[in-house]
Amino acid sequence: MDCGLTNDEIRALYAHALEEYPSECVGVVIGPKDGSCANEVKRLTNRQDEMQKDDPEHFDRDSRTGYFVDPKEVYDLTKQTEDEGKKVLAFYHSHPDHECYFSQTDHDGAVIWGEPVYPGAVYIIVSVFDRKVKDAQVFLWDGEKYSPSGKLPVES
Numbered sequence: 630m631d632c633g634l635t636n637d638e639i640r641a642l643y644a645h646a647l648e649e650y651p652s653e654c655v656g657v658v659i660g661p662k663d664g665s666c667a668n669e670v671k672r673l674t675n676r677q678d679e680m681q682k683d684d685p686e687h688f689d690r691d692s693r694t695g696y697f698v699d700p701k702e703v704y705d706l707t708k709q710t711e712d713e714g715k716k717v718l719a720f721y722h723s724h725p726d727h728e729c730y731f732s733q734t735d736h737d738g739a740v741i742w743g744e745p746v747y748p749g750a751v752y753i754i755v756s757v758f759d760r761k762v763k764d765a766q767v768f769l770w771d772g773e774k775y776s777p778s779g780k781l782p783v784e785s
Contacts, residue, residue: 634658634668634719639781641670643762646723646755649675652692654755658719659710668718671706673698695734696722719767721753729754729766731775745770753781 634642638658645654655675660668675696681688688697710717720739724730731752739746752775756764762783769778 633666634781635666636782638668638670639765642721642753642755642765642781643783645670645672646757646762647760649723650757650760651725653677653694653696653723653725655696655698655722656720657706657717658721658753659706659715660718662714662716673702673706693725694727717747717750719751719753720747721755723755723757725757726759727756729756729764729777731768731777735768736775739775751778755781 642656642658645656648654653675654672656670656672658668658670660666675692676699677688677690677692677695677697680697681691688695707717722735731754735752735754739752748770751770752768754766754768755762756766765781765783766777767779767781768775
């Protein structure tokens with residue numbers, strides 16, 4: 630990310646993760662293309678439960694262990710972001726009752742034809758146990774995969 634997240638932005642990510650617990654939350658951080666620190670945390674809608682209900686053969690996990698965002702919601706947000714002269718800085722989601730790690734499913738959603746879908750964007754995973762944020766990891770594209778590149782501070 631060109632500009633690090635402020636404490637308020639980090640708190641917004643954590644609040645989203647805690648509000649959605651025990652389901653996974655999902656969202657995006659957008660900011661100005663010039664790298665100035667005027668980021669916005671935008672929540673996306675996790676539709677995993679309704680997808681599993683409608684198509685259990687292809688959606689075998691519920692919202693406690695997965696997320697699905699309507700591609701139109703992502704497209705609309707991305708288009709609005711571009712129209713406003715901004716860019717996607719980060720995607721985030723939570724892992725209820727699981728540690729932070731970048732799964733194969735995460736990779737499959739972030740990479741196409743061996744390249745990041747959103748070049749320059751990082752991925753943040755927030756680990757929540759018993760309605761408390763335990764950890765938050767940032768994953769950065771290393772040229773082959775998304776690898777851990779740092780942690781966000783967690784209030785105790």
